[in-house]
Amino acid sequence: MSFFVLLSCFACNRTQNSGCRYVNPSPLKLTEIQDDWVCSHNDYAWTQYTGSFETKSISSDVWCPRGKNDLIQYKELLYCDSMLLEEIDVYFSPSTYLTIDGECNEVLSIGYDYYDKSWRCSMHRAVKIVPDGDSNSCDKYGFKTGFVGKDYADSIKKSWQAITGLI
Numbered sequence: 001m002s003f004f005v006l007l008s009c010f011a012c013n014r015t016q017n018s019g020c021r022y023v024n025p026s027p028l029k030l031t032e033i034q035d036d037w038v039c040s041h042n043d044y045a046w047t048q049y050t051g052s053f054e055t056k057s058i059s060s061d062v063w064c065p066r067g068k069n070d071l072i073q074y075k076e077l078l079y080c081d082s083m084l085l086e087e088i089d090v091y092f093s094p095s096t097y098l099t100i101d102g103e104c105n106e107v108l109s110i111g112y113d114y115y116d117k118s119w120r121c122s123m124h125r126a127v128k129i130v131p132d133g134d135s136n137s138c139d140k141y142g143f144k145t146g147f148v149g150k151d152y153a154d155s156i157k158k159s160w161q162a163i164t165g166l167i
Helices: 001-011 150-164
Strands: 038-042 059-064 072-080 083-097 102-113 117-129 141-148
Touching: 038 141, 083 141, 083 150, 102 141, 102 150, 117 150
Parallel strands: none
Antiparallel strands: 038 059, 059 072, 072 083, 083 102, 102 117, 117 141
16 A cells, blocks of 8 residues: 555646746746747656656656747746646757758757756757768758756856847
8 A cells, every 4th residue: 555655746737737826037047938928738858857756757848939039948947736847948059051951050958857956958069960972961061969067067158149249
C-alpha cells in the first residue's frame, strides 16, 4: 500500500490546472513576464524535462511577448501540479542562416531547474556545410545542438543584444 502512496506522490494531476499560472519575478535574472505577454497553457511540455524530478506528466505554460522589443521569443514554465520545475527563456539570433529547409536562426535556451537548483543552457548553433563538389551545398548551413555553460549563454545573449541595439 505504501508503494502506491509513494507512486502517487510522483504523479501529476494533469486536470487540476486549466489555465496559465501567475509567476512571481524570480531573482535569477531571467526575463520577467510583462503585463502584455500572451500565455498558452499545455497539458504537456514543449521542451523535454531532463532534470532529476521523476514524473512523466509535466504541464507547461508558454508566455510570448506581443511586441518585438527584445530577442526573447518565448518563456516556458514546466511544472507538475503546483511545483515549478523549470523556467526556460528562448532567444533567436538576429542573423539567419540558409539551410536546406530555408532561412533559420540560431536558438539559445537559458533555463533554470528549480528542483535540481541548477542552470541548464543549450545552443542550437549554425554549422557551415563544407562543399563536396556539389555547387548546391555552397554557403549552406546545418545545425548542431549542445549544452553550454551559463556564462557562455549570457555572453551570447549580450552579443546578440549588441547587434540589435537592444542592450
